[in-house]
Amino acid sequence: MLNFQTKQFAFFEYFIESIKLLQILTDKQEQTMSKILVIDDERAIRNTLKDILEYEKYRVDLAENAAQALELVKANSYDIALCDIKMPEMDGLELLPHLVENQPDVPVVMISGHGNIDTAVEAIKKGAYDFIEKPLDLNRLLITIKNALERSNLVTETKTLRKKIGSKYTIVGESAAIQKIFDMTEKVAPTDARVLITGANGTGKELVARRLHELSSRANGPFVEVNCAAIPSDLIESELFGHEKGAFTSAVKQRKGKFEQAEGGTLFLDEIGDMSLSAQSKVLRALQENIISRVGGDKAIKVDVRVIAATNKDLSKEIEKNNFREDLYHRISVIVIHVPSLNERLEDIPVLANYFIDQICTEYGMPVKKISDDAIGELQKINWTGNIREFRNVIERLIILCGNEIDGKDVLNYAQPLK
Numbered sequence: 001m002l003n004f005q006t007k008q009f010a011f012f013e014y015f016i017e018s019i020k021l022l023q024i025l026t027d028k029q030e031q032t033m034s035k036i037l038v039i040d041d042e043r044a045i046r047n048t049l050k051d052i053l054e055y056e057k058y059r060v061d062l063a064e065n066a067a068q069a070l071e072l073v074k075a076n077s078y079d080i081a082l083c084d085i086k087m088p089e090m091d092g093l094e095l096l097p098h099l100v101e102n103q104p105d106v107p108v109v110m111i112s113g114h115g116n117i118d119t120a121v122e123a124i125k126k127g128a129y130d131f132i133e134k135p136l137d138l139n140r141l142l143i144t145i146k147n148a149l150e151r152s153n154l155v156t157e158t159k160t161l162r163k164k165i166g167s168k169y170t171i172v173g174e175s176a177a178i179q180k181i182f183d184m185t186e187k188v189a190p191t192d193a194r195v196l197i198t199g200a201n202g203t204g205k206e207l208v209a210r211r212l213h214e215l216s217s218r219a220n221g222p223f224v225e226v227n228c229a230a231i232p233s234d235l236i237e238s239e240l241f242g243h244e245k246g247a248f249t250s251a252v253k254q255r256k257g258k259f260e261q262a263e264g265g266t267l268f269l270d271e272i273g274d275m276s277l278s279a280q281s282k283v284l285r286a287l288q289e290n291i292i293s294r295v296g297g298d299k300a301i302k303v304d305v306r307v308i309a310a311t312n313k314d315l316s317k318e319i320e321k322n323n324f325r326e327d328l329y330h331r332i333s334v335i336v337i338h339v340p341s342l343n344e345r346l347e348d349i350p351v352l353a354n355y356f357i358d359q360i361c362t363e364y365g366m367p368v369k370k371i372s373d374d375a376i377g378e379l380q381k382i383n384w385t386g387n388i389r390e391f392r393n394v395i396e397r398l399i400i401l402c403g404n405e406i407d408g409k410d411v412l413n414y415a416q417p418l419k
Contacts (some may be wrong), residue, residue, distance in 0.1 A: 034149055035059040035077070039069045039092070040084040040111070049082065056142070066090035066098075073102045080129075080148050085112035085119065093122060100127040105155050107148035111136065169210045172355045173348040177340040181208060188335050189215030194287070196332050197310040199339030202389030205310040206270065208337055213266040218306055221265025226258050228279075229271035236279045238295050241286075247296025259292050262305045272332065273313035273324060283307075284328045307332065342384040342391055350376050352388070356395040357406075369399055374408030382415060 036058050040046045043064070050060045061076065063069035065087060073081075081099055085092035092110055099108050107129035112119060120131040129148050132140060171178065188195060189212045197205045206225070213223045231239050238247070242257030258267055269275070275283070286292045287307060291300045309332045318324035342348075353371050361368045384390055394415050402410045 034079040035061070036145070037061050037063065037069065037072060037076075037078045037081040039063045039066070039081065039087075039095070041065055041087045042084075045084070052138075053145075058145075066092075066095040069095060070098055070102070073099060073106075078103060078106050079152055080145060081106055081108045083108055083110055085110055085123070086114055093119075093126065096123065096126045096128060105152060107152055109144055109148060169207055170355075171204065171207045171211060172352055173345060174351055175340075175345040175348045177345050178348060181337060181339065184335070184337050185211045185215060188212065188337075190217065192216075192306050193334045194306070194332050195308045195335045195337060196315075196329075197308065197337050197339060199310075199312065200341050200387055201312050202387035203339040203341055204388050205312075205339050206268070208339060209266070209268045209270075209308045209310060212308055213268075213306075216266070216306070218265050222262050223266050223268065224258050224262035225268045225270060227270045229274040233276040233279070236276055237282060240279060241282060241292045241294055243295035244297040247294070251296065254294075257292070257294065259286060259303050259305055260301065262303075264304055265306070267305045267307050269307060269309040269332075271311060272309040273311040273315055273318055277323075277325065280325045280328050284325065284331060287328075287331045342387045346380045349380050349391075352391060353379060353395060356392050357399060360392075360396050360399050364399070366399075367404070369402070370405040371398075372405060372407045375406045375411050378408045378411035379415070 036053055038046055038049045038053075038060060039062075040049070041064055046062045046064065050062060053060045061072055061078070063072055066089065069081075069083070072078075081103075083092045083095060083099070087095075092112070096108060096110070099106070108127065110120075110123040110128045110131045111134060112131070113134035123131050129151070130144050132144060171181065173179075185208060195209075195212060197208050199205050209225075210223060213219060226239060228236060238251075238255070238257065240257050240259060242255050242260060243251050245251055245254050269283075282292070286303065286305075290303055290305075292303055293300060315324050315329050315333075319326045319329060353376060357371060358368055379391075379394075382394075386393075397414055398406045398410055401414050
Protein backbone atom coordinates (compact mmCIF):
# COMPACT_ATOMS: atom_id res chain seq x y z
CA MET A 1 0.00 0.00 0.00
CA LEU A 2 1.38 3.38 -0.97
CA ASN A 3 0.90 6.68 0.92
CA PHE A 4 1.37 10.23 -0.36
CA GLN A 5 2.88 12.83 1.97
CA THR A 6 1.77 16.40 1.42
CA LYS A 7 5.20 17.84 0.60
CA GLN A 8 7.32 14.81 -0.22
CA PHE A 9 6.73 13.00 -3.51
CA ALA A 10 10.19 11.70 -4.36
CA PHE A 11 8.96 8.16 -4.80
CA PHE A 12 7.60 8.08 -8.32
CA GLU A 13 9.81 5.14 -9.35
CA TYR A 14 8.53 3.15 -6.37
CA PHE A 15 4.97 4.04 -7.34
CA ILE A 16 5.47 2.72 -10.89
CA GLU A 17 6.53 -0.66 -9.51
CA SER A 18 3.61 -0.75 -7.09
CA ILE A 19 1.01 0.17 -9.68
CA LYS A 20 2.08 -2.76 -11.86
CA LEU A 21 1.20 -5.10 -8.99
CA LEU A 22 -2.13 -3.52 -8.13
CA GLN A 23 -3.77 -3.91 -11.58
CA ILE A 24 -6.90 -2.18 -10.37
CA LEU A 25 -8.19 -0.75 -13.60
CA THR A 26 -8.10 -3.23 -16.43
CA ASP A 27 -10.22 -1.67 -19.14
CA LYS A 28 -7.64 0.62 -20.74
CA GLN A 29 -9.82 1.50 -23.69
CA GLU A 30 -12.53 2.89 -21.42
CA GLN A 31 -9.99 4.74 -19.30
CA THR A 32 -8.53 6.45 -22.36
CA MET A 33 -11.93 8.04 -22.92
CA SER A 34 -12.04 9.49 -19.39
CA LYS A 35 -10.87 13.01 -18.59
CA ILE A 36 -10.01 14.08 -15.04
CA LEU A 37 -9.58 17.55 -13.56
CA VAL A 38 -7.13 17.77 -10.63
CA ILE A 39 -7.47 20.88 -8.43
CA ASP A 40 -4.77 21.42 -5.82
CA ASP A 41 -2.67 24.44 -4.84
CA GLU A 42 0.47 22.34 -4.27
CA ARG A 43 2.43 21.80 -7.47
CA ALA A 44 4.10 18.58 -6.29
CA ILE A 45 0.75 16.95 -5.59
CA ARG A 46 -0.75 18.13 -8.88
CA ASN A 47 2.15 16.87 -10.95
CA THR A 48 2.40 13.53 -9.19
CA LEU A 49 -1.34 12.87 -9.54
CA LYS A 50 -1.03 13.79 -13.19
CA ASP A 51 1.80 11.26 -13.67
CA ILE A 52 -0.15 8.58 -11.81
CA LEU A 53 -3.38 9.07 -13.74
CA GLU A 54 -1.74 9.44 -17.14
CA TYR A 55 0.09 6.17 -16.50
CA GLU A 56 -3.39 4.67 -16.14
CA LYS A 57 -4.28 6.18 -19.56
CA TYR A 58 -6.52 8.95 -18.25
CA ARG A 59 -6.40 12.42 -19.74
CA VAL A 60 -5.63 15.00 -17.04
CA ASP A 61 -6.01 18.77 -16.71
CA LEU A 62 -4.52 20.67 -13.75
CA ALA A 63 -5.78 23.71 -11.83
CA GLU A 64 -3.83 25.39 -9.05
CA ASN A 65 -6.76 27.33 -7.60
CA ALA A 66 -10.55 27.69 -7.70
CA ALA A 67 -10.58 30.47 -10.30
CA GLN A 68 -8.53 28.42 -12.74
CA ALA A 69 -10.72 25.37 -12.09
CA LEU A 70 -13.89 27.31 -12.90
CA GLU A 71 -12.40 28.52 -16.18
CA LEU A 72 -11.57 24.93 -17.13
CA VAL A 73 -14.99 23.45 -16.27
CA LYS A 74 -16.72 26.18 -18.29
CA ALA A 75 -14.55 25.45 -21.32
CA ASN A 76 -14.23 21.64 -21.11
CA SER A 77 -16.17 18.51 -20.24
CA TYR A 78 -14.80 16.22 -17.53
CA ASP A 79 -15.66 12.73 -16.33
CA ILE A 80 -14.45 13.29 -12.76
CA ALA A 81 -12.82 16.03 -10.65
CA LEU A 82 -10.36 15.62 -7.75
CA CYS A 83 -10.47 18.71 -5.55
CA ASP A 84 -8.34 19.67 -2.56
CA ILE A 85 -10.25 21.30 0.30
CA LYS A 86 -7.64 23.62 1.83
CA MET A 87 -6.74 26.22 -0.81
CA PRO A 88 -6.11 30.00 -0.60
CA GLU A 89 -8.81 32.56 -1.51
CA MET A 90 -11.63 30.06 -2.26
CA ASP A 91 -11.34 26.65 -0.61
CA GLY A 92 -12.63 23.37 -1.99
CA LEU A 93 -15.92 23.41 -0.05
CA GLU A 94 -16.71 26.86 -1.43
CA LEU A 95 -15.73 25.76 -4.93
CA LEU A 96 -17.75 22.52 -4.82
CA PRO A 97 -21.23 24.04 -5.44
CA HIS A 98 -19.85 25.90 -8.48
CA LEU A 99 -18.43 22.66 -9.90
CA VAL A 100 -21.75 20.87 -9.37
CA GLU A 101 -23.67 23.76 -10.96
CA ASN A 102 -21.47 23.88 -14.07
CA GLN A 103 -21.22 20.10 -14.62
CA PRO A 104 -23.92 18.46 -12.46
CA ASP A 105 -23.27 14.92 -13.69
CA VAL A 106 -19.52 14.99 -12.97
CA PRO A 107 -18.53 13.21 -9.71
CA VAL A 108 -16.32 15.36 -7.48
CA VAL A 109 -13.95 13.61 -5.06
CA MET A 110 -12.80 15.88 -2.24
CA ILE A 111 -9.26 15.45 -0.87
CA SER A 112 -7.98 16.89 2.41
CA GLY A 113 -5.08 16.54 4.81
CA HIS A 114 -7.12 18.24 7.54
CA GLY A 115 -10.31 16.24 7.23
CA ASN A 116 -12.73 15.09 9.88
CA ILE A 117 -16.23 13.62 9.95
CA ASP A 118 -17.93 17.03 9.93
CA THR A 119 -15.94 18.12 6.89
CA ALA A 120 -16.74 14.90 5.04
CA VAL A 121 -20.47 15.20 5.85
CA GLU A 122 -20.53 18.82 4.68
CA ALA A 123 -18.79 17.88 1.41
CA ILE A 124 -21.28 15.08 0.70
CA LYS A 125 -24.22 17.38 1.49
CA LYS A 126 -22.90 19.91 -1.02
CA GLY A 127 -22.78 17.30 -3.75
CA ALA A 128 -19.40 15.58 -3.48
CA TYR A 129 -19.24 11.97 -4.65
CA ASP A 130 -16.69 10.93 -2.00
CA PHE A 131 -14.15 12.24 0.50
CA ILE A 132 -10.58 10.94 0.83
CA GLU A 133 -8.08 11.96 3.50
CA LYS A 134 -4.38 12.66 3.02
CA PRO A 135 -1.97 10.93 3.03
CA LEU A 136 -3.69 9.33 0.08
CA ASP A 137 -4.16 5.59 -0.09
CA LEU A 138 -3.40 4.67 -3.71
CA ASN A 139 -5.66 1.62 -3.62
CA ARG A 140 -8.58 3.67 -2.27
CA LEU A 141 -7.97 6.52 -4.73
CA LEU A 142 -8.00 4.38 -7.86
CA ILE A 143 -10.98 2.32 -6.75
CA THR A 144 -12.91 5.53 -5.98
CA ILE A 145 -12.10 6.89 -9.43
CA LYS A 146 -13.23 3.64 -11.04
CA ASN A 147 -16.51 3.59 -9.08
CA ALA A 148 -17.17 7.26 -9.77
CA LEU A 149 -16.69 6.76 -13.51
CA GLU A 150 -19.00 3.73 -13.51
CA ARG A 151 -21.64 5.77 -11.70
CA SER A 152 -21.20 8.66 -14.15
CA ASN A 153 -21.55 6.30 -17.12
CA LEU A 154 -24.69 4.79 -15.59
CA VAL A 155 -26.24 8.24 -15.12
CA THR A 156 -25.45 9.15 -18.73
CA GLU A 157 -26.86 5.87 -20.06
CA THR A 158 -30.01 6.28 -17.97
CA LYS A 159 -30.58 9.80 -19.28
CA THR A 160 -30.04 8.64 -22.86
CA LEU A 161 -32.45 5.75 -22.37
CA ARG A 162 -35.08 8.01 -20.81
CA LYS A 163 -34.69 10.44 -23.68
CA LYS A 164 -35.20 7.66 -26.22
CA ILE A 165 -38.21 6.28 -24.36
CA GLY A 166 -39.64 9.75 -23.85
CA SER A 167 -39.26 10.66 -27.53
CA LYS A 168 -40.86 7.38 -28.54
CA TYR A 169 -44.03 8.17 -26.60
CA THR A 170 -44.35 11.90 -27.25
CA ILE A 171 -47.65 13.29 -28.51
CA VAL A 172 -46.81 15.70 -31.33
CA GLY A 173 -49.16 18.30 -32.74
CA GLU A 174 -50.43 21.86 -32.49
CA SER A 175 -53.95 21.46 -33.89
CA ALA A 176 -57.05 22.26 -31.86
CA ALA A 177 -57.86 18.52 -31.66
CA ILE A 178 -54.48 17.71 -30.11
CA GLN A 179 -54.65 20.67 -27.74
CA LYS A 180 -57.99 19.33 -26.54
CA ILE A 181 -56.32 15.99 -25.76
CA PHE A 182 -53.55 17.78 -23.85
CA ASP A 183 -56.16 19.67 -21.80
CA MET A 184 -58.17 16.52 -21.09
CA THR A 185 -55.18 14.44 -20.00
CA GLU A 186 -53.94 17.17 -17.64
CA LYS A 187 -57.35 17.33 -15.95
CA VAL A 188 -57.96 13.59 -15.80
CA ALA A 189 -54.47 12.21 -15.10
CA PRO A 190 -54.22 13.23 -11.40
CA THR A 191 -57.40 11.29 -10.63
CA ASP A 192 -57.95 7.53 -10.64
CA ALA A 193 -60.89 7.85 -13.03
CA ARG A 194 -61.10 5.09 -15.64
CA VAL A 195 -60.57 6.32 -19.18
CA LEU A 196 -61.70 4.89 -22.51
CA ILE A 197 -59.60 6.05 -25.45
CA THR A 198 -61.23 5.74 -28.86
CA GLY A 199 -59.83 6.17 -32.35
CA ALA A 200 -58.77 4.35 -35.49
CA ASN A 201 -55.69 2.13 -35.68
CA GLY A 202 -52.42 4.04 -35.76
CA THR A 203 -53.76 7.30 -34.32
CA GLY A 204 -51.69 7.11 -31.12
CA LYS A 205 -54.09 5.81 -28.46
CA GLU A 206 -51.21 4.25 -26.53
CA LEU A 207 -49.47 7.63 -26.39
CA VAL A 208 -52.51 9.12 -24.67
CA ALA A 209 -52.60 6.22 -22.20
CA ARG A 210 -48.92 6.68 -21.37
CA ARG A 211 -49.37 10.43 -20.94
CA LEU A 212 -52.21 9.79 -18.49
CA HIS A 213 -49.92 7.44 -16.55
CA GLU A 214 -46.91 9.78 -16.56
CA LEU A 215 -48.97 12.73 -15.28
CA SER A 216 -50.64 10.67 -12.56
CA SER A 217 -49.69 9.93 -8.96
CA ARG A 218 -48.94 6.38 -10.19
CA ALA A 219 -46.13 7.54 -12.50
CA ASN A 220 -43.50 5.73 -10.42
CA GLY A 221 -45.50 2.51 -10.64
CA PRO A 222 -45.57 0.09 -13.58
CA PHE A 223 -47.32 0.72 -16.88
CA VAL A 224 -48.50 -2.68 -18.09
CA GLU A 225 -49.98 -3.03 -21.56
CA VAL A 226 -52.21 -5.85 -22.79
CA ASN A 227 -53.16 -6.09 -26.46
CA CYS A 228 -56.49 -7.90 -26.15
CA ALA A 229 -56.70 -8.45 -29.91
CA ALA A 230 -53.36 -10.27 -30.05
CA ILE A 231 -54.13 -12.86 -27.35
CA PRO A 232 -56.30 -15.90 -28.17
CA SER A 233 -59.65 -15.88 -26.34
CA ASP A 234 -58.81 -19.08 -24.46
CA LEU A 235 -55.62 -17.49 -23.05
CA ILE A 236 -56.80 -13.95 -22.29
CA GLU A 237 -58.04 -14.81 -18.78
CA SER A 238 -54.72 -16.40 -17.84
CA GLU A 239 -52.89 -13.37 -19.26
CA LEU A 240 -54.97 -10.91 -17.25
CA PHE A 241 -55.49 -12.76 -13.99
CA GLY A 242 -52.67 -15.33 -13.92
CA HIS A 243 -53.09 -19.02 -13.15
CA GLU A 244 -52.33 -21.61 -10.52
CA LYS A 245 -50.07 -24.57 -11.14
CA GLY A 246 -52.01 -27.33 -12.87
CA ALA A 247 -54.90 -25.06 -13.91
CA PHE A 248 -54.51 -26.41 -17.44
CA THR A 249 -52.16 -28.69 -19.34
CA SER A 250 -49.30 -26.23 -19.89
CA ALA A 251 -49.62 -24.56 -16.46
CA VAL A 252 -46.49 -26.13 -14.97
CA LYS A 253 -46.10 -23.39 -12.35
CA GLN A 254 -48.01 -20.53 -10.77
CA ARG A 255 -48.02 -17.30 -12.78
CA LYS A 256 -49.08 -13.76 -11.91
CA GLY A 257 -51.31 -12.01 -14.44
CA LYS A 258 -51.20 -8.46 -15.74
CA PHE A 259 -53.49 -7.14 -12.98
CA GLU A 260 -51.01 -8.23 -10.32
CA GLN A 261 -48.03 -7.06 -12.38
CA ALA A 262 -49.59 -3.59 -12.62
CA GLU A 263 -50.05 -3.30 -8.85
CA GLY A 264 -49.73 0.35 -7.80
CA GLY A 265 -49.58 1.47 -11.43
CA THR A 266 -51.63 1.49 -14.61
CA LEU A 267 -53.06 -1.38 -16.65
CA PHE A 268 -53.68 -0.45 -20.29
CA LEU A 269 -56.21 -2.74 -21.99
CA ASP A 270 -55.63 -2.00 -25.66
CA GLU A 271 -58.33 -3.09 -28.14
CA ILE A 272 -60.67 -4.06 -25.33
CA GLY A 273 -63.47 -4.45 -27.87
CA ASP A 274 -61.84 -7.74 -28.94
CA MET A 275 -61.94 -9.26 -25.45
CA SER A 276 -64.04 -12.41 -24.95
CA LEU A 277 -67.31 -12.13 -23.00
CA SER A 278 -65.97 -14.52 -20.34
CA ALA A 279 -62.93 -12.32 -19.71
CA GLN A 280 -65.15 -9.22 -19.76
CA SER A 281 -67.18 -10.54 -16.82
CA LYS A 282 -64.01 -11.10 -14.77
CA VAL A 283 -62.67 -7.66 -15.66
CA LEU A 284 -65.99 -6.18 -14.54
CA ARG A 285 -65.66 -7.89 -11.17
CA ALA A 286 -62.10 -6.67 -10.81
CA LEU A 287 -63.21 -3.10 -11.50
CA GLN A 288 -66.19 -3.33 -9.14
CA GLU A 289 -64.45 -4.96 -6.19
CA ASN A 290 -60.72 -4.49 -6.86
CA ILE A 291 -60.44 -8.26 -6.46
CA ILE A 292 -59.23 -10.94 -8.89
CA SER A 293 -58.86 -14.72 -8.83
CA ARG A 294 -56.24 -16.63 -10.77
CA VAL A 295 -57.39 -19.25 -13.25
CA GLY A 296 -57.66 -22.57 -11.42
CA GLY A 297 -57.73 -20.92 -8.01
CA ASP A 298 -60.39 -19.66 -5.62
CA LYS A 299 -58.29 -17.26 -3.57
CA ALA A 300 -59.46 -13.63 -3.73
CA ILE A 301 -56.52 -11.30 -4.42
CA LYS A 302 -56.90 -7.56 -3.81
CA VAL A 303 -55.39 -5.33 -6.49
CA ASP A 304 -54.70 -1.61 -6.65
CA VAL A 305 -54.65 -0.78 -10.35
CA ARG A 306 -55.88 2.06 -12.52
CA VAL A 307 -57.41 0.72 -15.72
CA ILE A 308 -57.22 2.62 -18.99
CA ALA A 309 -58.83 0.99 -22.02
CA ALA A 310 -58.68 1.70 -25.75
CA THR A 311 -60.59 0.51 -28.78
CA ASN A 312 -60.90 1.15 -32.51
CA LYS A 313 -64.43 -0.24 -32.50
CA ASP A 314 -67.78 1.44 -31.92
CA LEU A 315 -68.64 -0.20 -28.60
CA SER A 316 -72.28 0.90 -28.75
CA LYS A 317 -72.69 -1.21 -31.89
CA GLU A 318 -70.78 -4.08 -30.27
CA ILE A 319 -73.22 -3.91 -27.35
CA GLU A 320 -76.17 -4.13 -29.76
CA LYS A 321 -74.58 -7.24 -31.30
CA ASN A 322 -74.09 -8.74 -27.80
CA ASN A 323 -70.31 -8.74 -28.36
CA PHE A 324 -69.61 -6.35 -25.48
CA ARG A 325 -71.12 -6.00 -22.01
CA GLU A 326 -72.97 -2.75 -21.47
CA ASP A 327 -72.21 -2.75 -17.73
CA LEU A 328 -68.48 -3.08 -18.46
CA TYR A 329 -68.70 -0.23 -20.95
CA HIS A 330 -70.14 2.04 -18.26
CA ARG A 331 -67.37 0.99 -15.88
CA ILE A 332 -64.49 1.77 -18.24
CA SER A 333 -65.90 4.97 -19.79
CA VAL A 334 -65.99 7.40 -16.89
CA ILE A 335 -63.96 9.64 -19.20
CA VAL A 336 -63.87 9.17 -22.98
CA ILE A 337 -61.02 10.66 -25.00
CA HIS A 338 -61.25 10.46 -28.78
CA VAL A 339 -58.00 10.55 -30.76
CA PRO A 340 -58.58 12.06 -34.21
CA SER A 341 -57.26 10.51 -37.41
CA LEU A 342 -54.39 12.18 -39.23
CA ASN A 343 -56.81 13.20 -41.99
CA GLU A 344 -58.71 15.19 -39.35
CA ARG A 345 -55.62 17.18 -38.38
CA LEU A 346 -53.65 17.77 -41.57
CA GLU A 347 -52.35 21.05 -40.09
CA ASP A 348 -50.11 18.93 -37.82
CA ILE A 349 -48.25 17.37 -40.77
CA PRO A 350 -45.41 19.98 -40.86
CA VAL A 351 -44.53 19.53 -37.18
CA LEU A 352 -44.97 15.74 -37.41
CA ALA A 353 -42.72 15.55 -40.46
CA ASN A 354 -39.92 17.51 -38.82
CA TYR A 355 -40.29 15.56 -35.58
CA PHE A 356 -39.97 12.18 -37.31
CA ILE A 357 -37.14 13.38 -39.57
CA ASP A 358 -35.15 14.46 -36.53
CA GLN A 359 -35.95 11.24 -34.66
CA ILE A 360 -35.21 8.85 -37.53
CA CYS A 361 -32.03 10.61 -38.69
CA THR A 362 -30.75 10.49 -35.10
CA GLU A 363 -31.53 6.76 -34.89
CA TYR A 364 -29.65 6.17 -38.16
CA GLY A 365 -26.74 8.37 -37.11
CA MET A 366 -27.04 10.62 -40.15
CA PRO A 367 -27.30 14.42 -40.58
CA VAL A 368 -30.86 15.69 -40.18
CA LYS A 369 -32.47 16.19 -43.59
CA LYS A 370 -34.60 19.16 -44.60
CA ILE A 371 -38.09 18.98 -46.06
CA SER A 372 -39.44 21.61 -48.47
CA ASP A 373 -42.79 23.37 -48.31
CA ASP A 374 -43.96 21.70 -51.52
CA ALA A 375 -43.14 18.31 -49.98
CA ILE A 376 -45.32 19.20 -46.97
CA GLY A 377 -48.07 20.23 -49.38
CA GLU A 378 -47.92 16.87 -51.16
CA LEU A 379 -47.99 15.00 -47.85
CA GLN A 380 -51.14 16.90 -46.89
CA LYS A 381 -52.89 15.66 -50.05
CA ILE A 382 -52.48 11.98 -49.15
CA ASN A 383 -55.34 9.97 -47.65
CA TRP A 384 -53.67 8.60 -44.49
CA THR A 385 -55.68 5.45 -43.83
CA GLY A 386 -52.91 4.12 -41.58
CA ASN A 387 -52.68 7.40 -39.66
CA ILE A 388 -49.51 8.27 -37.70
CA ARG A 389 -48.09 4.77 -38.06
CA GLU A 390 -48.29 4.97 -41.85
CA PHE A 391 -47.03 8.56 -41.87
CA ARG A 392 -43.89 7.65 -39.92
CA ASN A 393 -43.15 4.78 -42.31
CA VAL A 394 -43.42 7.15 -45.28
CA ILE A 395 -41.06 9.67 -43.65
CA GLU A 396 -38.57 6.88 -42.96
CA ARG A 397 -38.78 5.75 -46.60
CA LEU A 398 -38.19 9.31 -47.82
CA ILE A 399 -35.16 9.72 -45.54
CA ILE A 400 -33.62 6.52 -46.89
CA LEU A 401 -34.30 7.13 -50.58
CA CYS A 402 -33.93 10.92 -50.95
CA GLY A 403 -31.06 13.40 -50.90
CA ASN A 404 -30.26 16.02 -48.28
CA GLU A 405 -33.58 17.78 -48.88
CA ILE A 406 -36.93 16.06 -49.40
CA ASP A 407 -39.01 17.86 -52.02
CA GLY A 408 -42.47 17.50 -53.52
CA LYS A 409 -41.23 15.31 -56.37
CA ASP A 410 -39.73 12.90 -53.84
CA VAL A 411 -43.08 12.60 -52.09
CA LEU A 412 -44.83 11.87 -55.39
CA ASN A 413 -42.22 9.23 -56.25
CA TYR A 414 -41.81 7.50 -52.92
CA ALA A 415 -44.78 8.18 -50.63
CA GLN A 416 -46.62 5.14 -51.95
CA PRO A 417 -45.08 1.70 -51.37
CA LEU A 418 -42.64 0.74 -54.10
CA LYS A 419 -43.88 -1.83 -56.62
